Amino acid sequence: MSIKLGKVPxxxxxxxxxxxxxxxxxxxxxxxxxxxxxxxMGIKQINVKKDLDLLNVTGRTGVGYRVKDLIHGIExxxxxNNTSNAVLLGAGNLGxxxxxxxxxxxxxxxxxxxxxxxxxxxxxxxxxKVMNISNFKDIVKRMHINIAVLTxxxxxxxxxxxxxxxxxxxxIWNFTDIKLDVPGDVLVQDENLASGLAELSVKIKMxxxxxxxxx
Amino acid sequence: MSIKLGKVPxxxxxxxxxxxxxxxxxxxxxxxxxxxxxxxMGIKQINVKKDLDLLNVTGRTGVGYRVKDLIHGIExxxxxNNTSNAVLLGAGNLGxxxxxxxxxxxxxxxxxxxxxxxxxxxxxxxxxKVMNISNFKDIVKRMHINIAVLTxxxxxxxxxxxxxxxxxxxxIWNFTDIKLDVPGDVLVQDENLASGLAELSVKIKMxxxxxxxxx
DNA sequence: TAGATTGTTAATCGATTAACAATC
DNA sequence: TAGATTGTTAATCGATTAACAATC
Numbered sequence: 080m081s082i083k084l085g086k087v088p089x090x091x092x093x094x095x096x097x098x099x100x101x102x103x104x105x106x107x108x109x110x111x112x113x114x115x116x117x118x119x120m121g122i123k124q125i126n127v128k129k130d131l132d133l134l135n136v137t138g139r140t141g142v143g144y145r146v147k148d149l150i151h152g153i154e155x156x157x158x159x160n161n162t163s164n165a166v167l168l169g170a171g172n173l174g175x176x177x178x179x180x181x182x183x184x185x186x187x188x189x190x191x192x193x194x195x196x197x198x199x200x201x202x203x204x205x206x207x208k209v210m211n212i213s214n215f216k217d218i219v220k221r222m223h224i225n226i227a228v229l230t231x232x233x234x235x236x237x238x239x240x241x242x243x244x245x246x247x248x249x250x251i252w253n254f255t256d257i258k259l260d261v262p263g264d265v266l267v268q269d270e271n272l273a274s275g276l277a278e279l280s281v282k283i284k285m286x287x288x289x290x291x292x293x294x
Numbered sequence: 295m296s297i298k299l300g301k302v303p304x305x306x307x308x309x310x311x312x313x314x315x316x317x318x319x320x321x322x323x324x325x326x327x328x329x330x331x332x333x334x335m336g337i338k339q340i341n342v343k344k345d346l347d348l349l350n351v352t353g354r355t356g357v358g359y360r361v362k363d364l365i366h367g368i369e370x371x372x373x374x375n376n377t378s379n380a381v382l383l384g385a386g387n388l389g390x391x392x393x394x395x396x397x398x399x400x401x402x403x404x405x406x407x408x409x410x411x412x413x414x415x416x417x418x419x420x421x422x423k424v425m426n427i428s429n430f431k432d433i434v435k436r437m438h439i440n441i442a443v444l445t446x447x448x449x450x451x452x453x454x455x456x457x458x459x460x461x462x463x464x465x466i467w468n469f470t471d472i473k474l475d476v477p478g479d480v481l482v483q484d485e486n487l488a489s490g491l492a493e494l495s496v497k498i499k500m501x502x503x504x505x506x507x508x509x
Numbered sequence: 510t511a512g513a514t515t516g517t518t519a520a521t522c523g524a525t526t527a528a529c530a531a532t533c
Numbered sequence: 534t535a536g537a538t539t540g541t542t543a544a545t546c547g548a549t550t551a552a553c554a555a556t557c
Contacts (some may be wrong), residue, residue: 141539159495276309281305
């Protein structure tokens with residue numbers, strides 16, 4: 080599906096604003112200006128301004144924005160005010176790590192169950208039930224699941240994705256490095272660790288080369 | 295440090311090309327065209343063309359590129375042909391998961407040791423030694439460490455980053471959601487899971503709204 | 510020769526940045 | 534009134550896309 084998103088970089092910055100805002104709230108600070116964010120985040124003030132313009136929030140000229148308004152504005156914008164039920168597929172290293180991450184609920188993601196090909200009898204990891212994948216269809220039918228977090232080994236990723244699609248799941252957060260082949264109405268968000276490492280690698284390489292060309 | 299990178303999106307796509315290429319190599323396919331990548335990756339052929347133009351590799355008009363040349367070209371471009379030694383800080387859920395990921399070495403990253411605040415006596419996770427962080431300075435001094443993978447809890451992230459800087463480490467792959475405050479010559483690559491989830495959340499929200507406006 | 514594909518230059522699009530007016 | 538900051542429009546920059554020539 081080709082949804083016209085626009086502003087992807089702005090969207091990706093929103094959680095960082097939210098983190099800063101929640102911190103301010105904790106410290107009972109009620110008003111904040113774009114230049115504060117800019118300084119904290121190491122970006123330009125005008126960039127922050129443009130990002131916040133996407134929200135349905137008005138600031139007060141000469142004063143700034145209300146922290147409370149921005150928090151609501153961003154949660155609204157991201158849809159993090161009403162929680163989505165999610166399942167996790169593949170309770171290996173990475174999957175287990177994600178099950179142990181408590182921050183998801185605050186981010187509108189409620190992992191209700193996990194499934195694995197290898198798990199025989201039901202068990203729990205970090206308080207979340209892990210079942211054999213054969214139970215998947217039943218559970219999904221009973222609950223309203225919006226998102227599947229895919230952390231299975233690459234070799235079975237497509238097969239599991241097919242099952243997800245078959246069960247009517249239309250949002251997949253894909254942590255495998257396989258490019259999934261899914262129908263057009265299924266959303267896939269690829270999370271690729273290697274991209275970040277590639278970026279860092281090139282930066283290091285450039286710094287190194289720069290160092291030696293400076294002599 | 296403000297290194298002029300240019301082409302960040304292209305750099306981030308390189309690992310995916312590499313994955314496809316290694317697959318082709320395994321299948322003994324020697325030549326490949328840009329349109330093959332485009333189809334596999336769901337992007338435009340001309341986009342692939344431009345990406346490969348960054349490499350020091352020439353194709354043959356009417357035929358395509360040699361798989362072997364592209365693999366070498368990308369590894370060279372990313373600096374993944376000579377391995378960097380790395381340490382990991384914070385052997386919690388995510389840290390342990392990363393220690394268990396075998397793919398890093400192929401990506402030029404060799405995690406030689408891990409450190410944790412809570413670990414008392416030396417132990418091993420996935421075959422990698424985990425020590426108390428008090429041993430950090432000694433170990434780093436003895437080995438040539440280029441990169442620190444930071445997976446500690448947010449509360450101690452800045453403190454640990456200070457230690458890293460103090461020990462002369464100039465490349466940090468930051469998995470915490472804290473914006474680290476480091477000297478200008480230290481490279482920080484932020485890996486922010488929440489950004490991906492934000493993107494997916496907005497897409498899902500838009501799909502939902504679209505669905506109901508279509509009636 | 511016809512087809513496929515690289516190589517290269519130009520056009521378009523979108524994100525960032527700049528400039529300045531409006532207003533608390 | 535002066536200072537700070539939002540609001541808004543225009544300029545710039547970089548990435549993607551288009552077009553076509555060159556060549557195997």
